Amino acid sequence: MSLCSVRERLRRTPLSDAVVRRIRALGLGRERGGAVRLSDEQLREGRRRELGRMGLIRAAANLDELPRAAEAELALAGRSNVGKSSLLNALVGKRSGGTTTRGLAPVQNRPGVTRSLNFYGSERRGARIVDMPGYGFAFASDGATAQWQAAMREFVVSRGGLLRVLLCVDARQSLRALDREFLLMLDREVPRTCSPWRGGGGVAEGSVWRAAATPTPTPACAQAGVPCLVVMTKCDLVPTSELARRFAADLAELGLRGLRAGVHMVSSRTTAGVPELRRAIAREMPKGWLRAQQSRPLSAAEAVWWAGVVQNSQDKTCFKNAEREGS
Numbered sequence: 001m002s003l004c005s006v007r008e009r010l011r012r013t014p015l016s017d018a019v020v021r022r023i024r025a026l027g028l029g030r031e032r033g034g035a036v037r038l039s040d041e042q043l044r045e046g047r048r049r050e051l052g053r054m055g056l057i058r059a060a061a062n063l064d065e066l067p068r069a070a071e072a073e074l075a076l077a078g079r080s081n082v083g084k085s086s087l088l089n090a091l092v093g094k095r096s097g098g099t100t101t102r103g104l105a106p107v108q109n110r111p112g113v114t115r116s117l118n119f120y121g122s123e124r125r126g127a128r129i130v131d132m133p134g135y136g137f138a139f140a141s142d143g144a145t146a147q148w149q150a151a152m153r154e155f156v157v158s159r160g161g162l163l164r165v166l167l168c169v170d171a172r173q174s175l176r177a178l179d180r181e182f183l184l185m186l187d188r189e190v191p192r193t194c195s196p197w198r199g200g201g202g203v204a205e206g207s208v209w210r211a212a213a214t215p216t217p218t219p220a221c222a223q224a225g226v227p228c229l230v231v232m233t234k235c236d237l238v239p240t241s242e243l244a245r246r247f248a249a250d251l252a253e254l255g256l257r258g259l260r261a262g263v264h265m266v267s268s269r270t271t272a273g274v275p276e277l278r279r280a281i282a283r284e285m286p287k288g289w290l291r292a293q294q295s296r297p298l299s300a301a302e303a304v305w306w307a308g309v310v311q312n313s314q315d316k317t318c319f320k321n322a323e324r325e326g327s
């Protein structure tokens with residue numbers, strides 16, 4: 001799709017007042033002439049850094065080096081430089097350095113920074129979050145890129161403990177061809193039977209954050225694999241009205257393609273939208289998963305990313321709610 005046609009599609013996408021209000025309430029979107037202003041909650045969120053003892057468990061440069069599958073993994077995927085590692089840091093409450101590596105996951109302002117499947121967690125067998133290399137990064141040779149794409153495809157297709165994928169897209173660009181391919185691959189090729197917890201998300205029907213159901217789902221959709229949330233990153237860089245249109249256009253496209261992914265907007269820089277994303281992850285946990293975990297108390301760090309719990313009462317409430325929903 002050419003840049004021109006994307007612009008045209010955006011121009012034709014109606015601007016929804018509800019979405020604009022939501023973006024403003026979240027503190028996302030660049031207002032005309034205004035600098036990014038952080039709310040008190042965002043400032044508090046930004047200060048909470050040393051939460052949980054998440055650490056790098058393994059950096060796998062190829063599929064032979066993968067750690068044994070944990071009971072639950074959440075993977076961050078997307079094109080290079082869209083902000084996957086920054087989002088990981090924001091989700092677990094660690095600030096990313098602007099162009100340095102002060103966060104948990106290394107972040108830099110150039111594509112191709114993450115070059116291995118990096119597994120983060122608090123204990124060797126517990127739940128984990130997986131930072132994936134960007135697909136198709138610009139400076140890799142064609143051969144290396146193709147090899148990585150095949151390896152990542154293999155990873156998401158065959159990894160038994162992989163419960164959810166967060167597909168990150170740069171909010172300034174929306175869904176691109178490689179994202180569509182990845183989404184379709186997730187939806188159609190990953191067998192649901194890999195893990196008893198994989199099937200079905202739990203977001204309420206009719207939510208504005210969810211793609212509309214297709215009138216006639218294809219058989220492939222009916223046996224969809226790893227559930228996915230689309231996360232629009234860097235939302236602090238996009239003017240509010242453009243962000244609202246891109247959000248609506250992406251949501252509409254997912255619906256038209258029969259993909260059931262929800263769409264979320266975040267800024268890892270300001271942390272706006274991050275607590276809401278954590279809550280969505282908690283809400284979307286498969287029924288019974290949290291109950292199954294009760295045989296073994298969740299460590300603080302696991303709770304941080306599964307249930308979106310940081311050490312603040314608001315998030316603790318959300319964890320309890322998620323538990324209730326799962327029971």
Ligand SMILES: Nc1nc2c(ncn2[C@@H]2O[C@H](COP(=O)(O)OP(=O)(O)OP(=O)(O)O)[C@@H](O)[C@H]2O)c(=O)[nH]1
Nearest residue numbers: 080081082083084085086109112113114134268269
């Ligand atoms: N303004 C702004 N910049 C961001 C945000 N998230 C990430 N960035 C910047 O985007 C650049 C790339 O971020 P990364 O997190 O390294 O991106 P990545 O997707 O992990 O990149 P690869 O590992 O190369 O695939 C860095 O300069 C970040 O500071 C955001 O929410 N807002």
Ligand SMILES: [Mg+2]
Nearest residue numbers: 084085113114
């Ligand atoms: Mg990275």
